[in-house]
Amino acid sequence: MIAPALLSPLLGTEALFDQGVGWFVLVVVVIKVLVAFAVLMGAVILMIWFERKLISDMQSRIGPNRAGPWGLLQTLADGIKLFFKEDLIPDQSDRFVFKLAPYLALLPALLIFTVVPVGGIIVISGHPIQLQVADPPIGILLVLAMSSIAVYGVMLAGWSSGSKYPLLGSVRASAQMISYEAALGLTVVAVVLITGSLSTRRIVISQSPNFWDWNFFRLGVVPFILFMIAITAELTRPPFDLTEADSELVGGFNTEYSSLRFALFYLAEFMNTITMSAIVVTLFLGGPDGPIPRFIPTSDVWMPILWFLIKTFAFLFIYVWLRAALPRLRYDQLMDLGWKRLIPFTLAWLLLVAAFVLSGWWGLGIALAVVAAGFLLTRAFAVGQGREDLDQAVLPPIGRRVLPPQLLRTPPTAGDVGPGPGSEGAS
Amino acid sequence: MSGILTAAVHPTIPDLITFIVAGLMVLAGAVGVILSRNPVHSALSLVLTLFGIAVLFIAQQAEFLAAVQVIVYAGAIVVLFLFVIMFLGVDKRENIESDPLRGQRPLAVVLMVVVLAAVIALGVNAHWATGVHHLVGRTGTPASNTARLGRSVFTTYLFAFEATAGLLVIAVVGAVVLARRPPESTGEADLEESEALGTGSDADGELGDGSAAALPEAAAAADESAEGMAPAGSEPA
Amino acid sequence: MIKPTLVDQYLAIFLLLVVGVLFAAGSFVASATLGPKKKPSGAKVAPYECGIVPDKEPPSRFPVRFYLVAMIFIIFDIEIVFLYPFAVIFRQLGSFGLVEVLIFSVVVFVSLLYLVSTGALSWGPAKRLQSGMPSRTSESTITRITAEADGPSTHQAA
Secondary structure, three states: OOOHHHHHHHHHHHHHHHOOOOHHHHHHHHHHHHHHHHHHHHHHHHHHHHHHHHHHHHHHOOOOOOOOOHHHOOHHHHHHHHHHOOOOOOOOOOOOHHHHHHHHHHHHHHHHHHHHOOOEEEOOOEEEOOOOOOOOOHHOOOOOOOOOHHHHHHHOOOOOOHHHHHHHHHHHHHHHHHHHHHEEEEEEHHHHHOOOOOOHHHHHHHHOHHHHOOOHOOOOOOOHHHHHHHHHHHOOOOOOHHOOOHHHOHHHHHHOOHHHHHHHHHHHHHHHHHHHHHHHHHHHHHOOOOOOOOOOOOHHHHHHHHHHHHHHHHHHHHHHHHHHOEEEEEHHHHHHHHHHHHHHHHHHHHHHHHHHHHHHHHHHHHHHHHHHHHHHHHHHHHHHHHHHOOOOOOOOOOOOOOOOOHOOOOOOOOOOOOOOOOHHHOO | OHHHHHHHHHHOHHHHHHHHHHHHHHHHHHHHHHHOOHHHHHHHHHHHHHHHHHHHHHHHHOOHHHHHHHHHHHHHHHHHHHHHHOOOOOOOOOOOOOOOOOOOOHHHHHHHHHHHHHHHHHHHOOOOOOOOOOOOOOOOOOHHHHHHHHHHHHHHOOHHHHHHHHHHHHHHHHHHHHHOOOOOOHHHHHHHHHHHHHOOOOOOOOHHHHHHHHHHHHHHHHHHHHHHHHHHHHHOO | OOOHHHHHHHHHHHHHHHHHHHHHHHHHHHHHHHHHOOOHHHHOOOOOOOOOOOOOOOOOOOOHHHHHHHHHHHHHHEEEEHHHHHHOOHHHHHHHHHHHHHHHHHHHHHHHHHHHHOOOOOOOOOOOOOOOOOOOOHHHHHHHHHHHHHHHHHHOOO
C-alpha cells in the first residue's frame, strides 16, 4: 500500500483525504458512478421493452415477442442494428450543432439521476456509504438546472437539421418545455418549503418514518398532481408529445437523425422518463421509505432499494398508461394549461402550504385571499376572452384564416335551416 | 481570519485543477462568442462560458448561485437568444465586413487594452482580486449556503427584494408592449391585408407558412370549423 | 479547511458526465466503424419529407408569441428562483417571511392578471372566426359531429 502515500500530496489536503481514506472514497465514488450508469442503461433497455409490451397489451396486440423470451431482447437487437446503419448528416444541416445535439439530450438525463437517493446508508468496513451517487446541498436545484438544459438538445436538434418538420417540432417543444418549467419550479418550492432543505437526501429523510409523512399527503395531494402534469409536459411524453406528433410532423425534432444519433435521442428520452419517475418518488413518495421487515437479516439494506424500485416502477407504468389512454393536446390547450392554470394554481397552493405551516388562522386568511384571487383571475380570463372575440387582443391571432365566402356561416335565423350535407344527394 | 487566509493562500491541487479547467471553459467560450461566424455557435459558446462560471461558483462554495446561473442564464436567457436567432431567420451568416458604427474596431481594441490594464492594475494593487479560494465572503458550511443567502435577502435586503418584484412586473409589461401588433392595423385592415397577401395570416409580417405550420392543429381546427360551417349556408335550397 | 463537497459530491457528478460523454463518443466511433462507409446519395441527405421533394424553404420566422413566451419565462424564472432561499429558511422567518412573500406573490399575480387579461397568453385558434358566428367550443364540436353522423338520414327524411 505505497500508492496512497505517494499520491496523497497530489490529491491535496481535502478533508476526506486527510484521514487516510482517500482511496477508499475515490474507489467508492467510481464504483457508484459505474453502477449507476450500468443500472440506468439496463433500466432503459427494459423500459423500452416494457412500454412496447404494455402498450400492445392495452391495444390488444402481441408486441415484440421474437428476440429472447417474451421479446425481452428486442431493444438490444434494435440497438445493435442501429450500430450498423448509415449515419446520415443532411446536406442542409449545421454539422457541428447537428453532432452536438445528441450529447446535450443525453447528458442532462444522466446527471439528474445522480441526486436520486435509491436506498439508505450502508456500512462497508466501517465507512458509511450513501446509496446515492452524489448528495450536493443544492440537490433538487441540480434537477431543475438539468431539466432547463434539456431544452437545448431538442431545440438544437430540430434547428440544425435544416428541415421543416424537425424545425417546427423543436419550436413547439422548446416553448412547451420552458412553459412548464415555471410550474415545475413552483411545485418544487412547496416541497422545499416543508422540508427546509434543497438536499434530496434530506427531503427523503423528512418524509420518514410513516407513510403519512410523505409529501404526497403532507402537501395535500394537489402539488403532486400539478408536479406530475408539469413533469409529463417537460418530458414531452404523451399526452404532451407535440414534439413528435407523428401525424403532423413526420417524427418531430429528430426526424433527420439516423443510426446511433437517433438511438441516443431515444435513449435520452427513456432515461429522462426513468429519472423523472425517480424524482417524483423522491419528492413526494418518500423515496426509499417504506416498512422494513426487520426479522429478515440484512433486510434494512435491500428493502429500501426494493421500495424505491417498486414506487418508481409504478410511475413508469402510469406514464405508459397515460400514453395509451389520452389523446394529444392541441397546442393552445397545452399553453393555456401551462400558463393560465398551472402557474396560478401552484403559486396559490404554495402560499396555502406556507400559511398552514405557520398556523391555522394564517391558513384561513390565505385561503380566503386565494379564493378572491381566483375570482380576479376568472374575471381576467373573461376580459382576455372578450378582447380576443372583438379582435382586440394585444397579439395577432394565430390560426385565423380568412375563409372563402361560401364557407362562412351566416348567422342562423329562425325558420331558415340550411340544407345539410345530404341535401345534394337528395336533390 | 488569519487561519482562513493561510488556508486560502495555498489552494489544493483539486482546487487548482478545477480553477484552471473552469477558467479555460470561460475563456474558450468567450473567444468562441466573438470568433464564431454563425450566431448560433456564438450563443452556444456563451453557454459554455456560463457553465464555466457555474463551476467557479461551486469551487467558491456558492452553490446556490451556481444553480441559479445555470437555471436562469443558461436555461432561460440564452434560450431566448437562441429563439430569436434560430426562429427569426437571423442565423444566416452575418456580413462582418461592414460595421454598423464607423471606427468601432479600433475603438474596441483601445477599450480592451484599457479594461485589461485596469484589471491587471487592480489585481496587483488590491487585495480582493487575488483569486484565492473563498476569503471573507465565505458562507460557512456548505449546507447553510442557501439559508444564509436567504437570510440576507429576506431581512437585510428586503426592500431590494420587493423592489425586484416591481421591476419584474415592468419587464412583463415591456415584453408585451414590444411583442404586440401595431395599434393602427387592427380589425378590418388585418383581414383586407391578409386577403391581399393571399396567405390569410397575421398582419405584422409573419410568414403565413410559419404561423400556420407551427400550429398545424390551430390551422386544422380553423379549417375543420370552416368545414363544419359549410353546410349551414353554402347552397341555398 | 472543511471542504467535503467538491470532491465527494461533485466529483461523482463530474465522473458520470465523463462516463456519459465517453459512452456517446464511443458509440459514435463504433457506429462509424461498423456502419456502411459509402457516400450517401443526394436523395438520402436531402431534407426528409416523406418522399415528397421539398420545394419550399423551411419557415424562417415564427409567430411573435414564441418569443413572448420565452421573455415571460425569464421573468417568471427569476421570480421562482427567489422563492428557493425563502423556502429553505421559511421556518426561521415565520409570519414575517410569509407576509414578505405574500407581497411578492401579489405582485407576480398582478403581472399574470395583466398577461391574461390582455390576451398575451392566448394561443389560437381564435374561438370566433367572424363576429356573429357561434363560438367554437367542445360542445359545439360534439354537436356538429353528432349532427354530421345523423345528418344525411334526417335530412333525407325531411
